[in-house]
Amino acid sequence: MLVRKNMDELMDVPLDGPGSGLSSEENKQERVFAASHVCACNPLNKPHYPKTWIPKNCAYTSQHSDPVRAQTSGAPAATGVAMLNSGLLVVRPTISAWAEIQARLHMPDRTDKYTFPDQELLSDVFRGRWVVLPYVYNALKTLRWEGVHDDIWRDDEVKNVHYIFANKPWHEDPDDGMDEPSRWWWEVNRQRQQLEVKKGITDGH
Numbered sequence: 001m002l003v004r005k006n007m008d009e010l011m012d013v014p015l016d017g018p019g020s021g022l023s024s025e026e027n028k029q030e031r032v033f034a035a036s037h038v039c040a041c042n043p044l045n046k047p048h049y050p051k052t053w054i055p056k057n058c059a060y061t062s063q064h065s066d067p068v069r070a071q072t073s074g075a076p077a078a079t080g081v082a083m084l085n086s087g088l089l090v091v092r093p094t095i096s097a098w099a100e101i102q103a104r105l106h107m108p109d110r111t112d113k114y115t116f117p118d119q120e121l122l123s124d125v126f127r128g129r130w131v132v133l134p135y136v137y138n139a140l141k142t143l144r145w146e147g148v149h150d151d152i153w154r155d156d157e158v159k160n161v162h163y164i165f166a167n168k169p170w171h172e173d174p175d176d177g178m179d180e181p182s183r184w185w186w187e188v189n190r191q192r193q194q195l196e197v198k199k200g201i202t203d204g205h
Contacts, residue, residue, distance in 0.1 A: 001087065002185050005159040010034070010090050013131055018094040028100075033091045034131035035084035036074060036138040038119065043148050044165070050081075050115055057081055060135065060149045070152040074132030084130060086119035087162040088138040100125050138162050141181045155180065 016029035037059035042049045055061050059080035063070040077084075104125045105111060114120040122130075135143060139158045142165070143149040161181050163169060169185035172178050178186075196202075 002161045002188060007159050013090050015092040018096055029097060030129050031131050032097050032126045032129050033089050034133050035089050036133045036135055038083045038085045039140050039143055040081045041148055043142050043145060052081060064151040067152040070134060071136060071154060071157045072134055074134045077128050077130055077132050083123040084119050085138055140164050
């Protein structure tokens with residue numbers, strides 16, 4: 001990931017305190033954590049992805065008609081495949097939430113079907129009970145691609161880039177062609193190296 005703007009406001013996202021967990025539906029936390037949606041478009045056509053992962057079932061597709069709002073608000077948690085991306089989570093750990101997670105882990109009839117275990121587990125256990133963050137806090141690099149979600153992506157609004165998939169900026173040749181988010185990473189990396197040289201750090205990394 002690459003943080004491009006201050007995100008301290010995430011520390012003020014209102015989340016529920018400890019609840020009584022499994023003992024009562026009424027006392028369960030309703031705002032357990034905050035996260036952004038997954039992108040369910042599968043732009044690389046990965047064969048192991050669920051067949052339901054197509055653009056029309058992606059939460060971000062539902063925001064194409066209002067890109068201005070997409071910079072500050074996410075689609076409702078139940079939109080599309082109703083799954084979070086676990087790259088960035090705002091959490092307030094509680095024993096009651098942990099108890100719910102543990103209980104689900106003892107249900108192999110459900111967990112054995114997970115394709116993306118960590119985020120699918122959280123989305124399953126806390127379905128509809130998480131706060132949706134706009135994409136800018138966990139801006140999956142593929143959202144910017146033409147025909148994916150470039151309708152809502154705004155370079156100057158992105159606060160944190162998530163370099164998903166195996167091809168990372170640090171694997172690329174900075175003198176070769178690369179996309180804009182990769183250039184951002186190399187620019188910040190060069191600035192870091194220059195600062196470290198001034199401090200006498202010359203390990204070459």
